[in-house]
Amino acid sequence: MQVILRPAAAADIEDAISWYDRQRPALGTEFLEAVNAALAAIADNPRLAPVVQRNTRRMLLRRFPYGIYYRVYTDMIVVVACMHGRRDPKRWRSRR
Secondary structure, three states, X not given: OEEEEOHHHHHHHHHHHHHHHHHOOOHHHHHHHHHHHHHXXXXXXXXXXXXXXXXXXXXXXXXXXXXXXXXXXXXXXXXXXXEEXXXXXXXXXXXX
């Protein structure tokens, strides 16, 4: 199934990559690999992750304290956020 990243979700990922690269060289690349692995798992089995609110699901990343928030539609999966586990969940709930 096609996975579409909303611009805000793509910005979340880019911000996290930049932050991790500042912590240790190449750590941002490792974060991106974890994101890509999670997105591939979501594409293969969209209902794998639990529903956290209405029709929004959250897939947790391995090794990193982030979750990918997404919605499953008939013909596509829309990623609305990629957020650190300690961020306020209201931040992604307002996204469409």
